[in-house]
Amino acid sequence: MAPWSVLAERAAAAGGKRLAVIGGRLEDDNVAVYGEMHRLSGGRILVFPTASGEPAEVGAETRNAFLSHGFEVEVCDLHEGNAARAAFDPGIIEKIAAFGSVYFTGGDQAKIVDALLRDGAETPVLAAIRAAHGRGGLVAGSSAGAAMMSGPMILGGTSLESVVHGLTSDPEAPGLLMGTGLGFFGFGMVDQHFIKRGRLGRLIVGMQSAGARWGFGIDENTALLVEGDVARVRGEYGVMLVDLRRRKTDAEGRAVQEFRLSYVDDGDWIDLRKLRGHPGAAKRRVRKRELAYRAPANSRRNVFGAYALYDLMARLVLGDPAHYTEDRGEALDVRTGINAAVTLEKPPRLSRGLIATPETGLRMTALNFRAELVREHLSEARAADRAGRRGWSAESVNPGAPLILLGSSPLGEGGGDLLRAVRDLVGNGEIGVIAAASAEPARTAADHLRALERAGLRGIDLGVTIDTVEYVSADPDQLNRIAELDAVLLCGGNQIRLVETMLHRGEESGVLRAIARAHARGAALIAPSGAAAALSSVMIAGGSSEEALRYGVTSDLGHPGLVIQEGIGFLGAGIVDQNLISSGRLGRLVVACAEENERFGIGVCEESAVVATANGARLEARGRHGFVLVDTAASALELQSDSFVAKDIRLTVVGPGDVADLATGEVIRAIPCAASPTLLERLAANLARDVDSRGARGARVRLHSRGTLSAVLDLESPRDEYDA
Template identity: 65%
Template sequence: AGVRRGFGIDENTALLVEGTTARVCGEYGVMLVDMRHRGGLGAFRLSYLDDGDGLDLARFRPQPGAAKRRVRKREIAYRAPARSRRNVFGAYTLYDLMARLVLGDPASYTRDQAEAFDARSGINVTVELERQPRRSKGLIATPESGLRMSALDFRCSITREHLSATRLADRIGSRARTFGMTPNPEARIVLLGSSPLTAAPAMLEAPIALLGAGPVGVLAAASADPARTAAEHLALLARHGVHAIDLGVTIDNLDYVEQNHDLLEDIAGLRGILFCGGNQIRLVETLLHRGEESAVLRAIARAHAQGAVLIAASGAASALSGVMIAGGSSWEALRYGVSSDTGHRGLVIQEGIGLFSGGIVDQNLISGNRLGRLVVACAEESERFGIGVFEDSAVVASHAGSRLQATGARGFLLVEVDVTALELQSDSFVARGVRLTVLGPGDTADLATGAVTREAPAEAAAALLARLVADLAREVGTTRGASHGLRAQPHDLEGATAFLDLEFPRDESD
């Protein structure tokens, strides 16, 4: 439009203007776009002003609040790029990227980027941020309510390219993070929908068969009580004739473990690795310690490349995908969209580990009524597939997550989002033509070809699908007393596949 300055004011936030000065007030902050230096999209200035920060409008110069200060050396949290899998134009992605650079080591980590991709046009957009010496500033405040940050005069560039047919096919097909190891298409990843300590015996049949006699490493870093949790899983595996060891890795001792080369070699030689359930955020922050891949994670990737089975229970299953659901209910996801963190209402999306690339993973799908939040997560992050694992059930994945087999008591739900039928930047969340397929025990899906092969009777799968849709309707419609659109149209004669049209307003007051 030829305008050189822009103000992006976040939700629950105000920019109070008095003459030639302005002040930010509220829950979040304000983005400042400064294109006065005629660099266009190739090079412009981007700043983020937090609550309490000011702005000299005459000179367009940020004025940090009194509480803001430079990051101390011991507070540096990141030393390497995020290699983000998230949609750069998705909620909070750009903010998270700026926050990483604010808390980054200025000696080794000053630049990062993320992408957005449109499958319809074949256009890929890259947004790069750079914290420039002597010009850019990263400041923080540490009130009791949590960390606050200001990012001043970062260099930003936006580039777009039309991908060739070869690169387009490669971009559409999600790839697993191998952490420098040669991929092994036959290596299995098993996603468990419940904790193996309380699940029905049927859930463990497939993973136990893959593990054989072991040895298996147990990693309980997601648990609030890792020693007790690991011991319980060791006893469970022993009852099934599987030799297992507690790897003893937690977020508190990772720096010490990284120096234990004998343990790292032992991990790389394991027959399998079991990630216990718990808080998936804690697991990711352990293996991607301070945003960097740990030596433990590289040893795990090495073991997997050599054929080791990776088994992730409950919340840990979500952590293995590139984009991780970290919190929020279906109603919160539909009503508020993506939230910045678990302290706010909405769907919390964060970076995952990325060893599983089939799609976004959720678990406890029936009892947690999580169909809605899985659909919203896929839509908001432009992820084609979502895998919702039922309780007492498991998904056995190979070929980097593109070939899936349902096992256990019930199986899993496959969500496929039509990116051409999404409306996210409006007063309503609208997703049409979302394909829902329930796969029962023994059924398989090839995500590359779209083929579904059924071994189990379709009646049970159809009943589960009807229950999921009915539960979602009650959660987002009747119980809230609002007019919401939800329609499921059966796609096959058995009723185990359906197309879902979903509309939910986000502009009504609470």
């Protein structure tokens, strides 16, 4: 097979058409994508801000971005307000011919189509663009400018709405809204913001409705660069290829089976004649010592959540083929009880997984994975179980066994009070200490043992770290000792390291199973700071509130945004965050709940504890402040637009001695908590600061419907202010 460079030269010599199809949020510093557009356009480009609701501002910003990369650039004044005249303007037609290449910004793709097609006929401006394209000019577009490039065009709708409700013709109704694009890209259907906004479901529904066999899901800050019948991927992430040629469907339309899914990464390329992805020169096979997973994911993340599908694929790429070749993710529509499940399989000899390991972090390519999408209406009991995310279930659950979540380290300020609260619950029993989250586990364990002793508690270092967990898991005497403990303290630190220790290579380690046995006997699990977050099924692993509001969820710590990963899963009631006040983490907790379709968030304050029983359904507050309960049950969320919008999020301060019953939503008050309203105001002020720090127009934080101990939060934060 000839390399991409040879095929590209061949396509260029044959006069192949050139496209830059960009998945949205093109950052001004994306040298790779701007450099490729410069090469393909000869450094001259005409910008069309036609899709935008603020074309003058967007046009000026986009022009400045191109100028900074050495382009000769002008902005074309053609938008919905003047299209009836401008689409026939001879001056604009002359500019198109003079520049030879065009770029369409983000916004609403319907505005581009409506401006360039009048009464169903192509306007002279569109004819001029097609003529320039035919002469070898570049047609480029980001977000809406990408969506309009295929023939059948997606106009709106989320993946879950599309799978649950199918097609709709009403923009205000749930479902998939379809239209007709301009057809510059003739190889299949295009969708954008693809991995970030979890759009596999809607692309499959759209492809089936249009009879399209191939779909191209392009992620943010990433471009599919087409030259004739070959294309290369450049950017922050990559492109998902959806192949429905071999698909099978059932008579009721509930399942799409046997389709193929590939992920083509930065530097990889696609032969568009054969519709086949190929790895770039930097990619190689995964070495045996690099195999990281031997079992399916422990958590139950929203499969249509940000980067959830990408993470699932990457996990299979790094999976041991002798033990782990299949995984799945789900998304539940709580209003209808319909559950969507996506299963991925990496069969030997059919699929390929490759990686590169540059200094910037792991890159992966996944080719020809077998996939299926199944839509199922769950019974009321199964839907309640699915929504409840019941957590780690390898052992029987003891409803009286407590999980003690500490909002800050017991070694810091107020730590003595926290440990005295632990003593009241644990008594004089022996506490096993695991400092696997720490970069210096021996020192950290010793510090915690001294703190326990000062509080009148007996502790023992179990010696479990990421380096020793296999050895300890193979020692039946040590495992039995752990299983007989009265309590286990998982020290705070890096929650990712803790999860990777407990779920070693993706499997429940022997140590974790022994802890579960102890907990099933009634032993308390104590988790301060980062370890508290790790006990959730869905874990916040990194990122600030400001990053969460600006970028949403990201796949790993190498990219800005809120990092969501699987947790250990002992707490099935919601997503936990800690150090809520001083670290200003209310914003990221709200974003995490919204993006992961999780009803409850539990924000534990410093010098405070949450004692969770009944598998997390009963939460009692201890310590100085207590915790803040985030409830999204009645909320209105907008996750698929260029702004993060969360309205009617209920915030309740659960003060010391209070109990929250998550099964009923009721908070049982022990005594009046005068500090609670002040705490809400403080958290809201911190959140407003994070929103304002973005400097984005339209950002808004509002507390309303306030009681003495609760309030309703409205939060709006533009993520892509103009999305050029």
